[in-house]
Amino acid sequence: MDRLADVSNLRSSQSQTQISHLALDIGGSLIKLVYFCRYDDSCRDDGDELRSQNDSLCSKSDNSQPVLEGRLHFAKFETSKINDCLDFLHSMKLCLDGSHDGTAPPSNKIFIKATGGGAYKFADLFKEKLGVSLDKEDEMECLVTGANFLLKAVHQEAFTYLDGQKEFVQIDPNDLYPYLLVNIGSGVSMIKVDGDGKFERVSGTSLGGGTFWGLGRLLTKCKNFDELLELSHRGNNRIVDMLVGDIYGGTDYAKIGLSSTTIASSFGKAISDSKELEDYEPEDVSRSLLRMISNNIGQISYLNALRFGLKRIFFAGFFIRGHAYTMDTISVAVNFWSKGEAKAMFLRHEGFLGALGAFMSYEKQCLDGLTVHKMQQKFPISASSAGDNIYCSLNSNSDENGSIECTVYGT
């Protein structure tokens, strides 16, 4: 794991406090949070005080290993509404550093692990508004750490989606590598993962979630991403897309394997000068856009998987959101281009890989550090991640908030 020089230096300082049950992934469009709450706290997502938890967590010179049972919680905010996130963190922070007014003594530096571009871009803002320093972790590394962890530790994390059927995939932790991780955020990163901490970002595309949201907003006046997705449910892309059958007069171009319903040109029908934007149904436009972006990602992902001989492609990021049509389109694209050779798989905690990876990067030797304890009774599979520092095992299904039962112990 990368260590920032100044963090290392500060670590020797007695008065340092590290918040180790909260991590951030600040992306181009969304801020993702992971944070831990003990069961006997009144800790809730609305950010109630966590004082009782703090007493245990922040005992400075305690060498015993209190085992803390609780839950990992997940939350997200729009990056454009970063103040909402700061307010939320502020309310959480009150119990974390023992001081209730948010101002810490200058020699008492509070660090939060953060990844994504915003860890750099908003470092000053966090300092100014919360008095917190962001301990920056590499984005790709966090994504991979988060992915490896989820795939190895969580019972039903990965699943395929074909013909409307969701099917969980049994991952053998001894046969996890190599695989291709495709993270669809504002943009898309494609990472070849060969082992724990062994990876390379081999490709990407700028046609990602931000493109769908941005173009969608311009074309339909939708207020947000979810509204755009909702619209697409009811759309008919054939109104907007030019199909092979449209060019060939109803027939297939069988000779080269293109059926009449294959899309020849996305938005190809919109060149018609008999209709303006207002004359198109936003549902149809949204569906075409979703299809276009999803197909394209599926194709480029496959071409990269092929390039490196990878048969498994895991799709992450908040573009998908468990949306049936999206997963279906991506699955069909991967299946089509690979002639069935490669498999598209999705992750339940799709958007939180980076934040989880950052969360996992807290060091255990920090005085107030936490090591997330292995849950043996349910999951005999050991789930170490990122070297010796952090162990974690997550329980079965998440609840409605997506939070996950977890055991943590301090060192």
Add this chain to the structure above:
Amino acid sequence: MDRLADVSNLRSSQSQTQISHLALDIGGSLIKLVYFCRYDDSCRDDGDELRSQNDSLCSKSDNSQPVLEGRLHFAKFETSKINDCLDFLHSMKLCLDVNSGSHDGTAPPSNKIFIKATGGGAYKFADLFKEKLGVSLDKEDEMECLVTGANFLLKAVHQEAFTYLDGQKEFVQIDPNDLYPYLLVNIGSGVSMIKVDGDGKFERVSGTSLGGGTFWGLGRLLTKCKNFDELLELSHRGNNRIVDMLVGDIYGGTDYAKIGLSSTTIASSFGKAISDSKELEDYEPEDVSRSLLRMISNNIGQISYLNALRFGLKRIFFAGFFIRGHAYTMDTISVAVNFWSKGEAKAMFLRHEGFLGALGAFMSYEKQCLDGLTVHKMQQKFPISASSAGDNIYCSLNSNSDENGSIECTVYGT
């Protein structure tokens, strides 16, 4: 070449007439025409009668080989305005079927007139051509015509292919003995990617639905532009950084050097348009058009490269009417191919980019047809023999095209 069974059967019929100096490529958005005119005709692009030319061309039992000097002309119409094309062909056709003795466009039932045509429209509009012009479309396979047209242009025309880097256009010397294999990327309404291994040896290995139709369609919806050229023109003046989310925007001005992404690399096309402080009306159409052009061009460059890599191909020729010699488009595609291939692969463009299919269809006329033409080799200027599609057609095209893009050519009948 594929032969349609009915054409073969008809060929034995004495009363058949084949128009062999005209071919069509009817695509999703555009209809492309190639036609030949003799020098001593009053043949012009506005479709004047070609009577004098026809006398020579249509002599049925002539076994001599008249050499006809003239030009290959190119024209295009929007598929949505197919009637304009039919009118144009109608005016041309008047002089083409004079031997059938009818000047009013209706031919005796036993006298079938065929025009070579490729593209989906050769199927879709077959009935329309029959009904409006009394002409049957002799359908040729689209991929085959593209490849035939490409191989022909690359081997026969002196300065057909060129690279475009850093604003510099540089013609590429093609060694006809070292032409294969290459990747042909035809950017029409949609995109086809064809691996070409030899004369008539090819395979369509990939494609993408994000093509010229996407740029035109999305562009029209977003900017109210009336046509493709207007959209391209707008993009000249645009700044994509208003609309696109760059790496620097996410990382606060810095690069993400560790993974080789500079701060000006586009992280998310149209990523800034998610902002709820601006509506579509608040964006300049120039900026929108430029982002769109960049997005489509980059994507095509990337997928092209991934396919070239897959098959070990170093040369990628881009064709189709998406490019239109537009500097920013060629630059974006070239930069994309260069970026993704780390300089290994080369993007090249073709001067007659949009007419490959029509040329390929044109080349497919058989020489054994009574009225067939064989386009004669021009020896004095181009010693390079330029046979194409087996023994049927020879052609050599001269130097630069004129303003209309037409090309000097010699044709002789058999």
